[in-house]
Amino acid sequence: MEQIAARVHAVRARIDAACAAAGRPVGSVELLPVSKTRPVADIVAAHAAGCSRFGENKAQEAHAKALELAGIPGLEWVMIGHLQSNKAKVVAEFASEFQGLDSVPLAAELDRRLQAAGRRLDVLIQVNSSGEESKFGLPPAEVAGFAAALTPFDALRVRGLMTLALPSPDTEQVAACFLRMQQVQRELREAALPGQSYDELSMGMSGDFELAIAHGATVVRIGTAIFGARG
Numbered sequence: 001m002e003q004i005a006a007r008v009h010a011v012r013a014r015i016d017a018a019c020a021a022a023g024r025p026v027g028s029v030e031l032l033p034v035s036k037t038r039p040v041a042d043i044v045a046a047h048a049a050g051c052s053r054f055g056e057n058k059a060q061e062a063h064a065k066a067l068e069l070a071g072i073p074g075l076e077w078v079m080i081g082h083l084q085s086n087k088a089k090v091v092a093e094f095a096s097e098f099q100g101l102d103s104v105p106l107a108a109e110l111d112r113r114l115q116a117a118g119r120r121l122d123v124l125i126q127v128n129s130s131g132e133e134s135k136f137g138l139p140p141a142e143v144a145g146f147a148a149a150l151t152p153f154d155a156l157r158v159r160g161l162m163t164l165a166l167p168s169p170d171t172e173q174v175a176a177c178f179l180r181m182q183q184v185q186r187e188l189r190e191a192a193l194p195g196q197s198y199d200e201l202s203m204g205m206s207g208d209f210e211l212a213i214a215h216g217a218t219v220v221r222i223g224t225a226i227f228g229a230r231g
């Protein structure tokens with residue numbers, strides 16, 4: 001438990017240093033701890049170290065944790081990565097944000113479920129910035145058209161973009177993914193669709209978050225550097 005707190009503080013220090021190195025204000029990058037597969041005790045430990053939003057990638061698991069920790073005020077649950085449409089109902093019930101929207105049918109289903117629940121959901125559009133076939137997300141060239149198709153869904157608040165960069169030791173190739181994200185963000189800002197904003201760039205994980213911060217990330221999603229290796 002103390003180890004988790006120590007790692008939260010260490011990651012925060014690295015985020016602050018990366019902000020300073022990039023000439024960005026300290027505090028301009030959100031640390032989103034990714035607690036998938038981890039027990040609720042780990043979440044409680046990270047919460048004690050100052051974290052209140054947690055990233056999860058499986059709807060059922062996240063919902064169970066949300067129920068179990070409902071007694072802690074102010075906890076928020078962020079779904080990250082690809083989501084199947086049949087999970088839209090449960091996500092609409094408890095999540096505060098979804099970083100991984102990549103299809104119109106999923107958007108329609110989420111909107112329908114959110115309207116029924118009287119809730120709204122912040123969403124980030126997932127972009128396949130690496131071009132790998134195995135990756136979810138939209139090709140960069142299709143993001144603007146996709147964003148336009150989301151405007152009828154007013155329970156969804158588009159706030160930016162999310163990506164997983166190429167997992168590679170070649171920092172130039174990883175940086176190229178982040179630069180593509182900035183390019184897509186510029187295109188969206190020019191299109192300026194009603195009700196949407198694109199300020200959030202969720203990019204960077206345990207292995208590449210400093211590089212992501214150097215390229216404009218506003219949210220970094222950190223699992224193993226805080227909670228240790230997943231079993």
Ligand SMILES: *Cc1c(COP(=O)(O)O)cnc(C)c1O
Nearest residue numbers: 034080081205206221222223224
């Ligand atoms: C698991 C996961 C992370 C965290 O990855 P680490 O390398 O453990 O920091 C970030 N983003 C997504 C979408 C994930 O599924």
